[in-house]
Amino acid sequence: MVHYQPRRRSHQVLSLMSVTLLLLVMLSACGDPQVQSNASTDKAALDKAIAHAQSVGVPDTLLHPILNQENKINNTNEPVTLFSTQPATDYYSNLARNYQTLTVQVRGLESQATQQYGHQASIDLKDFSSILSQRQTQGFVEAQNFTNTLTQVQNEMNQAQLPKQFIQVSQKSQQATQALRLLGTANDELTSFQALIKTLKSSNLDTTALDQQETEDVQQFRQATTPADFNQIIKNLNAQSQTANTISTQAVPYVGQFKLGQFQASIDKVKSYGGNADQYQKQYDADKALLDSGNFVKFSAQLEQNMSDIRVPLLQLQATHDVNQLMDDTKNWVMPTSTMMIGMVNPMTRHMIIGMVLYMI
DSSP states (O other): OGGGHHHHHHHHHHHHHHHHHHHHHHHHHHOOHHHHHHHHHHHHHHHHHHHHHHHTTOOHHHHHHHHHHHHHHHTOOOOOOSSOSHHHHHHHHHHHHHHHHHHHHHHHHHHHHHHHHHHHHHHHHHHHHHHHHHHHHTTOGGGGGGHHHHHHHHHHHHHOOSHHHHHHHHHHHHHHHHHHHHHHHHHHHHHHHHHHHHHHHHTTOOOHHHHHHHHHHHHHHHHOOSHHHHHHHHHHHHHHHHHHHHHHHHHHHHHHHHHHHHHHHHHHHHHHTTOOOHHHHHHHHHHHHHHHHTOHHHHHHHHHHHHHHHHHHHHHHHHHHHHHHHHHHHHHHSOHHHHHHHHTOOHHHHHHHHHHHHHHO
């Protein structure tokens, strides 16, 4: 037993030295406790600043770079060194400085976002007010649906202080502005649809179903206040116009040819009564070109106008012709004395007779 005692003592000494060395390493790796505590405090301050920025409406898109930087810092590890606490102390000092820098950046972003979104809200509100005034000037009674919204948004703008409040003002203003823009588009589509119905009516076609659709469209148009409302109206009108166009394409050419024939007959009468029909003949050629090209809406409107324009001149020529014919017939059949009396009728009296005939017509 005495033979093995030195070896046992050496093992004990080595074990004691190992434990001592381990304790030294552990103590050296901790760094300055106060500096480490400061780093933890600064991290908590950063997290609090980020949470506050998010609560007042700073978008995550602006905070994303700072959040990424914080994650990188959090994923670092303190250095492990022997017999010195300085590297660990420096590590926590740098950690604290980085957290402080990011905290300042977050607060700066909050101020920047407040100014940026406040300015944008002012622009969006101005656009809303401008297009509403424009629609009112254009005579759209539907613009009245947006006046209360404008007043409400203006009040919200006057009270806004936080980014999220300015963002809400912008969103409401942009939505109303978009709706008012679509109001113009929907009105154009509705006017076009109404013109198609008028074209079909002028061709003596049954438009009962289309008239009902048009009535419903007008009701929806009067009540619409959101982009979704107007988009739905536009969608409905596109489908209805497609149906009306199909009917028009199939039926109007035949009716149009018949009406063109009536117009040409009126032109021929103007010529037969001695009138100048050059202008009307050019109108006929233009109308026929529209019909041949398939532009039925414009064709119907233009032909209807041209046929209306020729009506009064044709009646005047016809009345003059009839009066002259009456005078000639009277000269041939009455007694000589009467013939002399009628022959003495002066031009003014003759024009009075023509006027009476036109009045009776």
